[in-house]
Amino acid sequence: DFQVGDRDLTEAQLNAYLEAEAIAVDTETMGLLPQRDRLCLVQLCDPHDRVTVVRIARGQTDAPFLKRLLEAENTVKVFHYARFDVAALRYHLSIEVQPVFCTKIASKLARTYTPRHGLKDVVLELERVELDKSAQSSDWGNADNLSEAQLSYAANDVRYLLSVRQKLMKMLQREERWELAQQCLSCIPVFVSLDLLQYKDLFEH
């Protein structure tokens, strides 16, 4: 129930995703430092549950159809902890993702009754689905031979984000924090710029 592509979307996939008001996006990398760890996969999901897993090759520096999608103004890109994925996409593929929604920031703003804002926790509470995260820390660099378990983990990581976003948006509106949430989301690209330049604690005393 998902497609696997190499190096980029097809033009047909691009056009299908562009019809959505919002799509879910996740990436898998070799680690947490963009300057050291390469980008291996980009996963997408639209409101019709169409999931695509794009394998990014070693040394690859662009993906034109993916770039057009991720920079398209009329389609919101929904991540869990966008700060990390947006940095990876900018660093490795020169993609300036926008507009950005982050379910982790939305969860922190809305779900003040818990300190648990990992994707697994949020999906469990809001979707009543238990995500299997056992492939999370695995070797994503071996793109030609990814296991079924890895591919299905990668696909599942985007499958619930759009529904989670809807529920968090409702909570934020109910609690009159939706405007604040939008202001916070607009700061994400600034954090990405600071992270890639390795600035730390810029806003702290």
Added chain:
Amino acid sequence: DFQVGDRDLTEAQLNAYLEAEAIAVDTETMGLLPQRDRLCLVQLCDPHDRVTVVRIARGQTDAPFLKRLLEAENTVKVFHYARFDVAALRYHLSIEVQPVFCTKIASKLARTYTPRHGLKDVVLELERVELDKSAQSSDWGNADNLSEAQLSYAANDVRYLLSVRQKLMKMLQREERWELAQQCLSCIPVFVSLDLLQYKDLFEH
């Protein structure tokens, strides 16, 4: 060489400050928590070195001329660690300060060769002036009987900020970080909102 006022600016002072492209602003409070610690002083300085120290009374909730000045779109308000003062002004006097410049953020972005971004350090390097910070942690609540040393400390805290800003802006332009700096400055009001709601680490993993 500075004026001391009570509860607000005069209309004449307001009009004089409104002519400036930028003014320096600082506050003194009873401590670091706006919800607990009241605002005692607001200090201002314009490009002609006109310094005003406005004493804020216990229980005072507005200062209309100060509000008009600090919300005026055509006059940049320059702080050192704006995040703190902007929160105090919003919490105690319902002032939404804008536009905001922060010499601490500008210093961190520009002066990457040092970890020292306190006002004393910045003024020493850029202005070759040694600030006396001995009154920093003192009782600002006794407004009727502030010592000469306290008042002159309060005035000195704003006296060098406009010149510091000019020098930091030049450095940021030279290093091609001016655009990033502007994006960072635009995030300050968002941090103030989060701080006043006592959100912590919203952007962290």
